[in-house]
Amino acid sequence: MDRYDAIVIGGGHNGLVNGAYLAKGGLKTLILERRHLVGGAAITEELQPGFWFTTFSYALSLLRPQIIHELELPKHGFMPLLMSSKFAPTPGGEYLWFTQDHDENLREIARISPHDADAYEQYGHDMDRVCQALKPLLDMVPPDPFSDDPEELLALAGIGSRFRKLDKRTFHNAIRLLTGSTADFLDDYFESDLLKGWIASSGIIGSKVGPRSAGSGLVLLFHSLGEHDGSFGTWAFHKGGNGGFTQVLARAAEAFGAEIRLDAPVARVLTRDGQATGVALEDGTEIAADVVVSALDPRRTFLELVEPRELPDDLVTDIGRLKFQGTSSKVNFALSGLPVYPPLADRNGEMFRGFLNIGPSMDYLERAFDDAKYGWYSQEPYIDAAIQSTIDPDMAPPGKHVMSCFIQYTPYRLRESDWDAERERLGDTVQATLERYFPGFGDLVLHREVVTPLDIERTIGLSEGNIFAGELAAPQMFFLRPAPGWSQYRTPIAGYYQCGSGTHPGGCVMGAPGRNAAGQILRDRSR
Amino acid sequence: MILTTPFHERTSALNETGLWNHWAGHLSANRFQISDKFEYFAVRNAAGIFDTSPLFKYRISGADAERFLSGILARDVRACPPNAAQYTTWLDERGFVLEDGVIQRRGPDEYLLTSAEPNYSYLADRVGRLGVAIEDVSLGIGALAIQGPRSRDLLSRLVPSVEQLPFFGITTGSIGSRPVTVSRTGYTGDLGYEIWVDTPDAIAVWDALWDSVDGYGVLPYGLAALRMLRIEAGLLLLPVDFGNSRFAFNDAHRSTPIELGWSWMFKGLADDDGRPFIGRSALLKEMATKSSRWRMAGLVVDWEDYDRVYQEAGLIPPKEHTPIHEDWMVYDDDRQRVGYATSFMYSPILQRHVALARVRPELAKPGTRVFLEFTVDHRYQQVAAHVARLPLYNPERKMA
Numbered sequence: 001m002d003r004y005d006a007i008v009i010g011g012g013h014n015g016l017v018n019g020a021y022l023a024k025g026g027l028k029t030l031i032l033e034r035r036h037l038v039g040g041a042a043i044t045e046e047l048q049p050g051f052w053f054t055t056f057s058y059a060l061s062l063l064r065p066q067i068i069h070e071l072e073l074p075k076h077g078f079m080p081l082l083m084s085s086k087f088a089p090t091p092g093g094e095y096l097w098f099t100q101d102h103d104e105n106l107r108e109i110a111r112i113s114p115h116d117a118d119a120y121e122q123y124g125h126d127m128d129r130v131c132q133a134l135k136p137l138l139d140m141v142p143p144d145p146f147s148d149d150p151e152e153l154l155a156l157a158g159i160g161s162r163f164r165k166l167d168k169r170t171f172h173n174a175i176r177l178l179t180g181s182t183a184d185f186l187d188d189y190f191e192s193d194l195l196k197g198w199i200a201s202s203g204i205i206g207s208k209v210g211p212r213s214a215g216s217g218l219v220l221l222f223h224s225l226g227e228h229d230g231s232f233g234t235w236a237f238h239k240g241g242n243g244g245f246t247q248v249l250a251r252a253a254e255a256f257g258a259e260i261r262l263d264a265p266v267a268r269v270l271t272r273d274g275q276a277t278g279v280a281l282e283d284g285t286e287i288a289a290d291v292v293v294s295a296l297d298p299r300r301t302f303l304e305l306v307e308p309r310e311l312p313d314d315l316v317t318d319i320g321r322l323k324f325q326g327t328s329s330k331v332n333f334a335l336s337g338l339p340v341y342p343p344l345a346d347r348n349g350e351m352f353r354g355f356l357n358i359g360p361s362m363d364y365l366e367r368a369f370d371d372a373k374y375g376w377y378s379q380e381p382y383i384d385a386a387i388q389s390t391i392d393p394d395m396a397p398p399g400k401h402v403m404s405c406f407i408q409y410t411p412y413r414l415r416e417s418d419w420d421a422e423r424e425r426l427g428d429t430v431q432a433t434l435e436r437y438f439p440g441f442g443d444l445v446l447h448r449e450v451v452t453p454l455d456i457e458r459t460i461g462l463s464e465g466n467i468f469a470g471e472l473a474a475p476q477m478f479f480l481r482p483a484p485g486w487s488q489y490r491t492p493i494a495g496y497y498q499c500g501s502g503t504h505p506g507g508c509v510m511g512a513p514g515r516n517a518a519g520q521i522l523r524d525r526s527r
Numbered sequence: 528m529i530l531t532t533p534f535h536e537r538t539s540a541l542n543e544t545g546l547w548n549h550w551a552g553h554l555s556a557n558r559f560q561i562s563d564k565f566e567y568f569a570v571r572n573a574a575g576i577f578d579t580s581p582l583f584k585y586r587i588s589g590a591d592a593e594r595f596l597s598g599i600l601a602r603d604v605r606a607c608p609p610n611a612a613q614y615t616t617w618l619d620e621r622g623f624v625l626e627d628g629v630i631q632r633r634g635p636d637e638y639l640l641t642s643a644e645p646n647y648s649y650l651a652d653r654v655g656r657l658g659v660a661i662e663d664v665s666l667g668i669g670a671l672a673i674q675g676p677r678s679r680d681l682l683s684r685l686v687p688s689v690e691q692l693p694f695f696g697i698t699t700g701s702i703g704s705r706p707v708t709v710s711r712t713g714y715t716g717d718l719g720y721e722i723w724v725d726t727p728d729a730i731a732v733w734d735a736l737w738d739s740v741d742g743y744g745v746l747p748y749g750l751a752a753l754r755m756l757r758i759e760a761g762l763l764l765l766p767v768d769f770g771n772s773r774f775a776f777n778d779a780h781r782s783t784p785i786e787l788g789w790s791w792m793f794k795g796l797a798d799d800d801g802r803p804f805i806g807r808s809a810l811l812k813e814m815a816t817k818s819s820r821w822r823m824a825g826l827v828v829d830w831e832d833y834d835r836v837y838q839e840a841g842l843i844p845p846k847e848h849t850p851i852h853e854d855w856m857v858y859d860d861d862r863q864r865v866g867y868a869t870s871f872m873y874s875p876i877l878q879r880h881v882a883l884a885r886v887r888p889e890l891a892k893p894g895t896r897v898f899l900e901f902t903v904d905h906r907y908q909q910v911a912a913h914v915a916r917l918p919l920y921n922p923e924r925k926m927a
Binding site: 065068069073074078079080081082084099100101104128132229230231232239350353389391392393394398399400 | 560561562564565568571572573677741742743744830831841843844845846847848873875876877878879
């Protein structure tokens with residue numbers, strides 16, 4: 001039987017990060033990926049000759065900068081390309097177009113609301129301060145509030161004292177974001193509905209909340225915790241998409257000595273006397289290891305890879321209660337040319353060199369959510385689009401383009417229908433929505449790929465298609481993620497660990513779960 | 528009066544910023560659109576086009592051209608066959624650098640020398656009785672650099688011989704039915720070419736080139752992106768990283784080629800045939816006695832230490848890609864001053880703050896720890912860095 005020090009189940013970005021750190025830490029490490037390519041939800045596929053689609057995940061921001069340095073990613077081709085524009089059009093011809101010139105952006109805001117220009121400065125500064133205060137939490141193993149261990153108590157006190165050092169405003173803003181709604185928070189700064197709708201979109205991404213729901217503030221804050229080249233809350237597009245990024249991670253992991261095996265689905269984790277001893281593949285092969293790490297979501301980690309009877313009852317109950325309820329889809333297009341936005345028809349498409357936000361008002365977003373509340377998909381969905389070939393021309397043939405559209409809301413469970421029946425109708429709905437902004441859009445479409453929550457679950461195994469491997473909701477964050485008492489990457493089975501986005505701090509292509517878990521594993525082994 | 532380049536009619540239509548730099552007496556775009564970083568990535572990820580026409584250019588021809596240049600230029604120009612080019616330098620008799628430039632050997636007896644500053648009298652006054660003609664063709668020739676991973680494929684569609692052109696090779700062809708010379712040279716440290724065209728043909732060549740790259744992600748780039756690219760490439764800039772000895776008031780503002788990291792130009796010099804050139808004996812003496820004061824090297828700032836000093840001050844660590852061309856002090860472990868950096872930036876592709884710096888020769892070994900001095904909260908702070916080999920970014924494709 002093959003024998004390794006550590007086996008990582010799942011070659012998504014967290015599995016790769018985890019495996020790379022374990023290998024760097026001296027462990028003979030094997031990463032097992034069920035599919036024919038690594039990356040999990042962060043993959044890029046050539047679905048049409050010359051057109052490269054970011055099937056699922058499509059941009060980078062939350063990635064912890066330490067990982068870039070510690071895993072020496074630039075050596076392996078790490079290349080976060082600048083998205084130089086942001087564009088939020090309305091069907092009526094009004095729009096906001098941000099460039100890399102901050103002052104120009106303030107003028108752009110002033111054009112639609114003189115009040116909101118310096119309010120935007122204030123908002124940005126206030127968010128930076130909250131993010132500055134909270135970012136260190138991303139890189140720590142959450143302390144266990146249920147433990148009497150002095151080390152844990154000390155760590156808890158450390159967090160308390162960090163908050164005590166904050167000024168009142170930052171402290172209050174943090175609490176308002178962690179507990180409240182995006183709408184309430186933004187109403188305190190802005191009057192422009194277009195601007196509010198634009199910012200509020202970051203408060204709904206991937207989550208079954210509307211901008212007026214409590215809990216959307218947390219999602220907004222979470223998405224603001226990213227950074228790109230030192231600028232908080234900004235995003236980059238990796239060369240070759242997020243699949244290009246996970247290929248870089250794979251090369252780095254291999255350079256540190258990790259072995260990656262593709263087409264190697266794991267059936268179960270082998271245990272003896274409460275101790276993990278290895279894994280069994282679906283083809284029956286058994287591979288031994290002292291450490292087994294699951295990069296899959298908590299449902300699979302606890303209820304499928306091991307048998308519930310091996311676990312404490314309250315953990316099984318808590319994992320059963322964990323909310324997934326994916327509400328996001330992707331519709332990806334191959335286009336014969338750039339869409340035309342009539343008021344800017346004379347421009348050369350520069351406004352498409354970054355995110356394109358279809359969510360022109362708070363009401364629009366809230367109405368889109370209304371459909372989901374009652375079990376249907378948005379008839380006018382929120383769309384976070386990016387024509388990535390304007391940033392990386394290698395994504396499409398010359399003069400042609402790929403367009404990634406993140407769609408919300410599309411609840412995993414539909415009332416009186418299912419996604420196999422609704423898939424193409426969702427594609428039509430999205431296309432019809434884009435047609436209202438870009439007349440003639442449909443004529444540009446060479447190919448369309450619709451990826452529903454069901455497809456996400458089927459293809460890459462994320463339960464209920466939740467892109468964060470468990471919702472980003474306060475009851476399942478920090479020392480409660482994925483379950484009370486089990487937030488420190490360990491499991492009740494000795495030698496069996498978890499490192500996926502279902503652990504602290506959560507989803508997005510952040511890598512923090514993989515890195516934090518590796519730190520915990522290496523510390524445990526040196527004890 | 529400020530001049531415009533032969534391509535100005537086209538570049539001015541593309542420059543959306545309304546801003547121009549003055550470079551060598553010409554209008555030169557700092558950037559064409561709002562983001563210089565976007566232009567930078569076009570070069571590193573696709574291709575960019577840069578109007579490098581403001582360079583000074585001298586045609587040096589005649590039966591004695593090689594003999595003349597081998598006495599003026601410190602690097603042995605005799606080793607440069609026709610249809611090749613050399614990066615070179617010329618020195619004063621004390622072995623200090625006057626300038627650097629690229630010499631193209633366009634035929635057995637014909638050369639084109641490019642330089643950042645005027646050199647006509649310096650060259651002409653040293654011809655003596657040799658059969659050499661020197662002509663200032665600066666305004667007669669327009670030059671476009673096309674640089675980046677896509678440059679070879681794009682340019683070889685117009686000039687097929689580009690496909691096989693070696694690093695620092697020269698070829699000819701036509702673009703838009705106008706004759707051009709193409710050299711595989713540039714100032715970006717990437718795969719790239721420069722196109723040399725007679726001024727009257729410039730617009731026709733631009734149009735044909737520009738049309739041919741439509742849809743391929745090619746952007747015009749300006750001086751701001753160029754300055755980023757050249758730091759990563761470890762290519763020095765006059766008068767930022769060194770000064771011309773001719774116009775220096777003291778030796779602190781002079782550099783030898785060894786100090787600038789160009790000793791590779793002089794491998795085997797001590798055992799050659801005694802080729803006389805200006806600065807030879809001083810250079811040999813410096814090499815023999817190891818009397819160099821400095822060695823040019825890259826510095827890579829320690830990211831943890833950098834973040835720490837800013838975070839301790841309650842600040843967000845800045846990562847500014849726009850190069851700063853100032854003196855930055857360099858210290859050793861004992862906090863003794865051991866050098867100075869002259870160009871500093873955050874490199875988006877290396878994801879680190881980097882600098883071009885002089886350090887004491889004994890500290891030039893890659894990996895040596897030094898400290899670079901920053902101002903944080905209006906106070907000096909020394910941040911750990913390590914010495915790195917130049918170029919800092921050196922993709923395989925550059926020479927492949």
